[in-house]
Amino acid sequence: MNANPAIRQEASSPQTSQPVVEAKGLGLTFETNDGPVRALADVDLTINKGEFVSFIGPSGCGKTTFLRVIADLEQPTAGEILVNGMTPEEARRKRAYGYVFQAAGLFPWRTIEQNVALPLEIMGYSRAEQKERVHRTLDLVNLAGFEKKFPWQLSGGMQQRASIARALAFDADLLLMDEPFGALDEIVRDHLNEQLLELWARTGKTIGFVTHSIPEAVYLSTRIVVMSPRPGRVTDVIVSPLPRERPLDIRETPEFLEIAHRVRDGLRAGHGDD
Amino acid sequence: MTAAAGTAPAGATTPFFRRAVEGKTLPILIVLGVIVLIWYAFTVYLNAPWQIDAYERAGTEWTAADLVRDTMAQERPVLPSPHQVVAEIWKTTVGTRLTSKRNLFYHAWITLSSTLLGFVIGTALGVLLAVGIVHNRAMDKSVMPWVIASQTIPILAVAPMIIVVLNAIGLSGLLPKALISTYLSFFPVVVGMVKGFRSPEAFQLDLMRTYNASGAQTFWKLRWPAALPYLFTSMKVAVAISLVGAIVGELPTGAVSGLGARLLAGSYYGQTVQIWSALFMAAALAAILVGVVGIGQRMVMARMGEKP
Ligand SMILES: Nc1ncnc2c1ncn2[C@@H]1O[C@H](COP(=O)(O)OP(=O)(O)OP(=O)(O)O)[C@@H](O)[C@H]1O
Numbered sequence: 001m002n003a004n005p006a007i008r009q010e011a012s013s014p015q016t017s018q019p020v021v022e023a024k025g026l027g028l029t030f031e032t033n034d035g036p037v038r039a040l041a042d043v044d045l046t047i048n049k050g051e052f053v054s055f056i057g058p059s060g061c062g063k064t065t066f067l068r069v070i071a072d073l074e075q076p077t078a079g080e081i082l083v084n085g086m087t088p089e090e091a092r093r094k095r096a097y098g099y100v101f102q103a104a105g106l107f108p109w110r111t112i113e114q115n116v117a118l119p120l121e122i123m124g125y126s127r128a129e130q131k132e133r134v135h136r137t138l139d140l141v142n143l144a145g146f147e148k149k150f151p152w153q154l155s156g157g158m159q160q161r162a163s164i165a166r167a168l169a170f171d172a173d174l175l176l177m178d179e180p181f182g183a184l185d186e187i188v189r190d191h192l193n194e195q196l197l198e199l200w201a202r203t204g205k206t207i208g209f210v211t212h213s214i215p216e217a218v219y220l221s222t223r224i225v226v227m228s229p230r231p232g233r234v235t236d237v238i239v240s241p242l243p244r245e246r247p248l249d250i251r252e253t254p255e256f257l258e259i260a261h262r263v264r265d266g267l268r269a270g271h272g273d274d
Numbered sequence: 275m276t277a278a279a280g281t282a283p284a285g286a287t288t289p290f291f292r293r294a295v296e297g298k299t300l301p302i303l304i305v306l307g308v309i310v311l312i313w314y315a316f317t318v319y320l321n322a323p324w325q326i327d328a329y330e331r332a333g334t335e336w337t338a339a340d341l342v343r344d345t346m347a348q349e350r351p352v353l354p355s356p357h358q359v360v361a362e363i364w365k366t367t368v369g370t371r372l373t374s375k376r377n378l379f380y381h382a383w384i385t386l387s388s389t390l391l392g393f394v395i396g397t398a399l400g401v402l403l404a405v406g407i408v409h410n411r412a413m414d415k416s417v418m419p420w421v422i423a424s425q426t427i428p429i430l431a432v433a434p435m436i437i438v439v440l441n442a443i444g445l446s447g448l449l450p451k452a453l454i455s456t457y458l459s460f461f462p463v464v465v466g467m468v469k470g471f472r473s474p475e476a477f478q479l480d481l482m483r484t485y486n487a488s489g490a491q492t493f494w495k496l497r498w499p500a501a502l503p504y505l506f507t508s509m510k511v512a513v514a515i516s517l518v519g520a521i522v523g524e525l526p527t528g529a530v531s532g533l534g535a536r537l538l539a540g541s542y543y544g545q546t547v548q549i550w551s552a553l554f555m556a557a558a559l560a561a562i563l564v565g566v567v568g569i570g571q572r573m574v575m576a577r578m579g580e581k582p
């Protein structure tokens with residue numbers, strides 16, 4: 001809808017605008033006992049390589065569903081979607097993305113390093129490579145030294161970092177995150193946001209990020225997708241003029257507040273519809 | 275008390291006693307003491323009519339003290355007294371050669387061996403059925419009703435048939451008895467493991483899907499470890515019920531050895547003391563078996579990082 005070419009070019013990484021996710025007229029209707037639920041309708045959106053795209057909107061507007069469609073965990077009922085130029089299923093089979101769920105969901109019977117090694121074991125990496133990658137990704141999320149701990153020995157924030165490490169351990173260029181910091185307190189969240197930006201800058205990954213928090217969306221994203229419910233659709237796409245380098249106190253600058261304002265207006269407009 | 279104890283501050287007690295008071299030991303001992311007392315009371319009460327009869331037939335004078343003493347020392351009491359049972363157990367375990375057919379340990383071993391064989395087969399069968407039920411819709415629909423139906427038939431009705439049928443095809447001895455244990459013990463394992471294999475949450479299964487994990491990988495890395503706590507819980511039930519199965523299996527075979535055979539022989543000849551000592555041996559065996567499974571559970575769970 002609003003993802004017109006001008007915006008897309010502006011938002012894309014400096015090199016070429018190589019699309020990672022392309023949705024056209026995407027729709028998904030759940031058939032439930034109480035009748036059909038239109039979770040997504042007419043979603044047109046392109047996410048380019050190296051972008052950080054946030055999805056924000058009221059509960060039930062289809063944010064999770066959209067991420068799950070990209071991940072081939074849900075099948076669209078209308079329109080089409082390509083991930084790295086392939087169908088979501090092909091992309092999933094090629095392990096094109098890492099998915100971070102709202103709950104850290106670490107396996108309680110595995111230590112932190114064993115949890116991070118889980119995808120590596122499944123994908124058949126050699127022992128030596130597993131070790132090296134686990135070490136590297138735990139370093140990346142500042143969890144070095146906690147390898148041998150079990151999940152219950154870590155705080156909620158540390159568990160969530162471990163689950164991010166798990167999604168980073170293999171070579172997926174796309175990271176899909178569904179409210180990964182939703183259950184954490186403000187201070188921990190600020191800290192993890194900072195670390196996530198740093199990680200994004202260092203790895204050059206493409207990130208799709210669902211959140212309920214306006215400051216979080218504005219602070220992290222190069223582009224903010226505002227959605228509205230019943231049916232779930234994209235109502236606004238806001239390109240962030242903020243530089244890629246963002247200290248935490250950027251949140252007090254007028255530019256930041258202005259984007260936050262636009263996002264809030266977009267959310268209000270979406271609410272006004274029903 | 276010694277001089278040393280005398281110098282200790284008032285109220286100081288020995289570590290053992292303190293442990294007993296603070297821990298679970300004291301309450302358990304109290305309950306045990308109460309049970310034994312009630313038992314003694316019933317011994318006197320239940321055996322008194324026969325004893326009074328006996329006095330009258332012999333024409334002897336008797337006092338209440340005589341009655342209490344004699345009701346606890348009958349040859350074939352309605353209810354033997356605790357010390358009679360303890361003495362019988364002592365006599366038939368420590369007091370008899372291990373290889374002797376009169377040794378209670380020998381009989382316990384016979385029952386134990388078929389219990390264990392039946393339990394191992396039953397657990398394996400239960401796990402396999404659960405794997406099938408969880409992975410196959412048709413099996414889920416078709417097998418589960420039969421599993422449940424199998425347990426609605428009283429084992430006492432099934433046991434003789436199993437023995438007879440197996441004897442007819444030339445199987446006798448340990449295996450038929452063990453199969454009765456299997457018949458009972460596979461059930462809690464199937465039910466527990468179906469629940470266990472289904473215990474991973476939807477998003478954990480989704481996670482495996484995002485890794486494009488194969489069915490086998492999802493099973494071994496997610497379903498199986500998630501089901502292990504359920505396995506141990508159902509194995510505790512299964513091992514106890516296996517013992518019941520082995521004892522029941524000894525009844526219709528006319529077996530001469532095993533705890534079931536001792537129970538049967540005891541009731542033929544009115545040897546209540548023998549019945550009770552066999553019962554206690556069976557109870558002790560069950561407690562040990564459940565305890566061993568519990569120790570295995572604790573060791574495995576500790577390795578799997580369970581919160582202590
Ligand atoms: N498996 C399902 N079956 C039926 N309806 C579903 C299913 N999953 C989601 N829905 C419905 O689709 C709509 C969108 O759900 P979705 O989870 O994508 O919302 P969301 O934007 O992620 O909300 P939240 O912010 O609360 O997480 C909701 O109305 C929801 O009830």
Ligand SMILES: [Mg+2]
Nearest residue numbers: 063064065178
């Ligand atoms: Mg959601």
